[in-house]
Amino acid sequence: MLAAPKVPLINPTSLARFVDPLPIPSVARAAEQRADPANPGHTLPCYRIEMRACKVRLHRDIPTTPVWGYNGQFPGPSIEARRGEPLLVEWVNALPSQHFLPIDHTLHGAERDKPDVRAITHVHGARVPAKADGFPDDWYTPGHSVLYRYPNGQDAATLWYHDHAMGITRLNIYAGLFGAYIVRDAEEQALHLPSGDYDMPLILCDRLVAQDGQLYYPVSDDPHAPWVMQCLGNLVLCNGKVFPYLDVEPRRYRFRLINVANTRFFDLSLSHDQAMQQIASDQGLLPAPLERARIELYPAERADVVIDFAGFAGKSVQLRHESQGIVEFRVRAQSSRDMSALPATLRPVTRIDPAAAARERILTLNEIDDANGNAMQMLLDGKRWSDPITENPRQNSIETWSFVNLTGDAHPIHVHLVRFQVIDRRPFDLFAWNAHRKLEFTGPAVPPEPQELGWKDTVRADSGMVTRIAMRFDGEPGRYVWHCHFLEHEDNEMMRPFQVLPAHS
Ligand code: C2O
Ligand code: CU
Ligand code: CU
Numbered sequence: 001m002l003a004a005p006k007v008p009l010i011n012p013t014s015l016a017r018f019v020d021p022l023p024i025p026s027v028a029r030a031a032e033q034r035a036d037p038a039n040p041g042h043t044l045p046c047y048r049i050e051m052r053a054c055k056v057r058l059h060r061d062i063p064t065t066p067v068w069g070y071n072g073q074f075p076g077p078s079i080e081a082r083r084g085e086p087l088l089v090e091w092v093n094a095l096p097s098q099h100f101l102p103i104d105h106t107l108h109g110a111e112r113d114k115p116d117v118r119a120i121t122h123v124h125g126a127r128v129p130a131k132a133d134g135f136p137d138d139w140y141t142p143g144h145s146v147l148y149r150y151p152n153g154q155d156a157a158t159l160w161y162h163d164h165a166m167g168i169t170r171l172n173i174y175a176g177l178f179g180a181y182i183v184r185d186a187e188e189q190a191l192h193l194p195s196g197d198y199d200m201p202l203i204l205c206d207r208l209v210a211q212d213g214q215l216y217y218p219v220s221d222d223p224h225a226p227w228v229m230q231c232l233g234n235l236v237l238c239n240g241k242v243f244p245y246l247d248v249e250p251r252r253y254r255f256r257l258i259n260v261a262n263t264r265f266f267d268l269s270l271s272h273d274q275a276m277q278q279i280a281s282d283q284g285l286l287p288a289p290l291e292r293a294r295i296e297l298y299p300a301e302r303a304d305v306v307i308d309f310a311g312f313a314g315k316s317v318q319l320r321h322e323s324q325g326i327v328e329f330r331v332r333a334q335s336s337r338d339m340s341a342l343p344a345t346l347r348p349v350t351r352i353d354p355a356a357a358a359r360e361r362i363l364t365l366n367e368i369d370d371a372n373g374n375a376m377q378m379l380l381d382g383k384r385w386s387d388p389i390t391e392n393p394r395q396n397s398i399e400t401w402s403f404v405n406l407t408g409d410a411h412p413i414h415v416h417l418v419r420f421q422v423i424d425r426r427p428f429d430l431f432a433w434n435a436h437r438k439l440e441f442t443g444p445a446v447p448p449e450p451q452e453l454g455w456k457d458t459v460r461a462d463s464g465m466v467t468r469i470a471m472r473f474d475g476e477p478g479r480y481v482w483h484c485h486f487l488e489h490e491d492n493e494m495m496r497p498f499q500v501l502p503a504h505s
Contacts, residue, residue, distance in 0.1 A: 001221045002228065007210035009234050010062065015243060018328040019060045022244035024200050025180060028077035034088055037149055044149070046088040047079065051095050051119055051163075051177060058235070059242040063213035067176035068095060070121075070161075074240045075203045075260075076179025079161065081152045083185035091121045092145040101171040101217045104227040107492055108385050110167025115141050118165045119172060123181050124300060124414070125159035125282060125457045126150060130478025133416055136166040136495070154419070155347070155455070156188040157284035158201065158256040158302045166385075170231065170262055170487035174207070174217055176240075178260045187347065188285060194254040194306060194340040202319075202327070203240075204297070205261040206233030229376060229488050230263040236326045238319075245328040249335035250313040252342065254279070256304045259297040262487040265412075268295045270307070271318040271325065277342060280304035283419040283455030285347040290450050298412035300458045300485040303451070306342050310335075349454055352421050352470040358397040362439065365413070365461060365484070365494075366406040378407070378484065378494035391482070391498035393473040402468045403461040404439065406430065410462045411489065416480040417500070419455040420471035422448035428466050439466065458485055477502045 030045035054072035055064040070076025081087055099116045118141055122134030132148035140146065159181040163172035180201040193199070208216040208231070219226035235242045259266055270276060277289040282302050295303050309317065309331045318325035363381045383390065393399050400423065403413055424445035432440040452459075461467040483495030 003219050003221045005208070005210055005216040007212045007214065009216065010209050010211055012235055015059055016061060017243045017325065018245040020241050020244050022246040022327060023239045023241060025073065025075050025078045025203070025239060028071070028079045030087070036086065037147075038086070044086055044088050046090060048090045048092060049076065050092040053096050056240060058209060058213070058237065058240065062209065062242070065209065065213045065215060066100060067215065068172070069176045070179050073179075074176040076161070076177070078180040078182060078201060081150065081181065081183045083152055083154065083156060083183060086149060086151045088147055088149050090145050090147050093119045093140055093142050095119060095142050097142055099168070099171065101175060101215070102219050102226050103168060103171065104225060106225050107167045107227060109137065114167070117142055118168065119163050119177065120146075120165050121148075121161055122164040122416070123150065123159055123161045125157060125419075126181065127154045127417055127475050129476040130480055133480055134164045135479060136164050136169070136481060139165040152183055154183060155284040156185040157183050157282070158258060158280065158304055159183060160203075160258050160260060160302070162260065167491055170491045171217060173260065173487055174215065174231070174262055178203070180256065180258060182256070191343050191346060192339070192341040193279065194252045198252065198340065199254040199256075201256040201258055202238055203258045203260055204236065204238055204266055205259070206236050206264045208233045209235050227488070227492055230486065231488060232264055233261075236321055236324075238327045243326065245330055248309050248329045248331055250309050250311075250331050250333070251335045251338035252306055252308045252310070252340045254304060254306050256302065257295065257297060258302050259299050261299050263299065265299065266297045266321050268297065269293060269320050271320060272312075274307070274317055276305040276307055278303050278305050278451055279342075279346060281451055281454040282457045286451070286454040287347065287349050288345050289342055292451065295451075298410070298458065298460050298485070299487070300412060300414055310338070352398060352472065354400050354423050354468070354470050356398050357400045357470060358394065359399045361391060361399060361401045362404060363401055364404045364406055365411055377492055378489045380483070380494055380496045383496060384493050385495055385497070389479075389497050389499045391496065392501050393498070394501050395477050395503040396472065396474050398470060398472045400468055400470045402466050404428065404433065404466050405461045405463050406433065408463050410460050411494070412458050412485040413461050413467075413482070414458040414485045415471065415482040417475045418471040418473055419457055420459070420469040422452045422456060422459055423468040423470050424448065425462060425465045425467045427464055430464065473500050475500060
C-alpha cells in the first residue's frame with residue numbers, strides 16, 4: 001500500500017496545455033584546459049559541473065519546484081563530445097547536507113551510518129575505464145568532487161549522464177540529477193542529417209507533483225520500509241517542462257528522445273498519424289532509417305528520430321504519450337532552406353556471430369520476498385549486490401548473456417561499458433525451470449525488432465522469455481555494473497558488479 005501525499009497531487013487535466021516554451025538544455029562549456037592524466041605533456045578541455053539545489057518552474061501555473069540539478073539546471077547542461085577527443089569533467093557535489101526525498105535505510109548501501117546526501121555520476125552508454133565509470137559505492141558527500149576522464153572512443157550516439165549512488169539512485173535521479181551527453185563523429189556528420197538548431201535532445205520523464213509544486217516521491221505505508229517497487233508520475237515532463245510547445249520551421253529536425261524516468265515506459269507517436277523516421281537507438285545510428293508510427297522507450301533507452309514538418313506549415317503537430325499530447329510543435333509558415341538530408345543508408349552494423357562467443361551466461365531475473373518482512377526484492381541470477389562477483393568476462397572476448405525472466409514483468413536490463421546486440425527472445429517453460437533449472441523452450445526464437453538491429457546498451461527482457469544479447473568486452477579491465485534500469489529495482493538488489501579480466505597475453 002502507498003501512503004497518501006500530504007499535499008494533494010495536481011490533476012493534469014486542470015493544467016493549461018502548451019503555454020510554456022520547450023527549454024533546450026544549454027551546452028556545457030569547458031572551464032579550462034587541464035593536464036591530461038593519461039598523456040603527460042598534453043592538456044584536455046575540462047568541464048566543471050556542480051550538483052546543487054535549485055528551484056524550477058515546471059509549468060506556468062505550478063508554483064516553483066525545488067529540485068537538484070547539474071549546474072543548477074533541470075535537466076543538466078548537455079555535454080557535447082567528439083569521437084576520439086577525450087575530455088575531463090570535474091563532478092562537484094555542492095548539494096545540501098539533507099536529502100529532500102525519503103531514504104529507505106533498510107536498503108543495501110543506504111544504512112543509517114551512511115550520509116544521507118551522497119552522489120556519483122555515471123555516463124550511461126560511455127565506454128570508459130572503470131575508474132571513471134561512476135561505481136555506485138564510490139559516492140562522495142557535499143564539498144567533494146572527482147575528476148573523470150572520458151576517452152570518447154566510440155561511435156556517435158546519444159548518451160546521458162545521471163547519478164548512480166548506492167541505495168539512493170532512484171531518489172537522486174528523481175530529484176533532477178540527469179543530463180544529455182552527445183557523442184558526434186565525422187562519419188555521421190558526412191550524412192548531413194539535421195544539425196545545429198535543428199538537432200536537440202527531448203529528455204522525457206514523469207514526476208508526482210503536488211499542488212504546492214513540491215515533488216512527491218511515493219512511499220509505502222510501512223514507515224520502517226518505505227521502498228516502493230515502482231514510481232509513476234501524474235505529470236510528464238519534456239526537458240523539465242509539463243506540456244511545453246516548440247516553434248519549428250516547416251523542415252526536417254532531429255530529436256534525440258531519452259527516457260530518464262524511474263519506471264515509466266513511453267509509448268510515443270505523433271498526431272495526424274504522422275510517422276517518424278528513427279535513425280538511431282541507444283548506441284548510435286541504425287543501418288537505415290526506419291519509419292515508425294509508434295516508438296516505445298523503456299527507462300534509459302534512447303531513439304533519435306527525424307521528423308519532417310514540411311507538409312505542416314501553419315499547423316501544429318503533437319508528440320503524444322499513449323493518447324495524450326505531451327509536446328506541441330508549432331510549425332511556422334516559412335523556413336530557411338532545408339539543406340539537411342535523410343540518406344537511405346546510415347551506418348552498417350556488423351552482426352556479432354553468437355557462435356563466436358567464448359562464454360554463454362544464463363542469468364535469471366527473479367523476485368523474492370525479503371526474509372525479514374513483506375517487502376519484495378528483485379535479484380539478478382538469485383544473487384545480491386554484496387555476493388561475490390560471478391560475471392567476469394575476459395577483455396576483448398565475446399560473450400552472450402541470456403536473461404531468463406522468471407518475474408511477471410518486463411525489465412530494462414543495462415550493461416555498463418559495452419554496446420551489445422539483441423540476438424533473440426524465446427519463450428520457455430517456467431515450471432520446468434523451477435523444477436530442475438533447465439531451459440525448455442516452448443516456442444521458436446523471436447528475432448529482434450527492426451529498431452533493435454542497431455547497437456544497444458539497454459534491452460527489454462520480457463516476462464516468460466529468455467532474452468539473449470551478444471557483446472564484445474572491448475574496454476579496460478576493471479569492475480563495472482549491470483542492472484535493471486527501473487530505478488526502484490536497481491536500488492533494491494537488482495544490480496550486480498561484474499569484472500572485466502585482462503586479456504590473455
Ligand atoms: Cu543508466 Cu548503471 O546506468
Ligand atoms: Cu550505464
Ligand atoms: Cu527490474
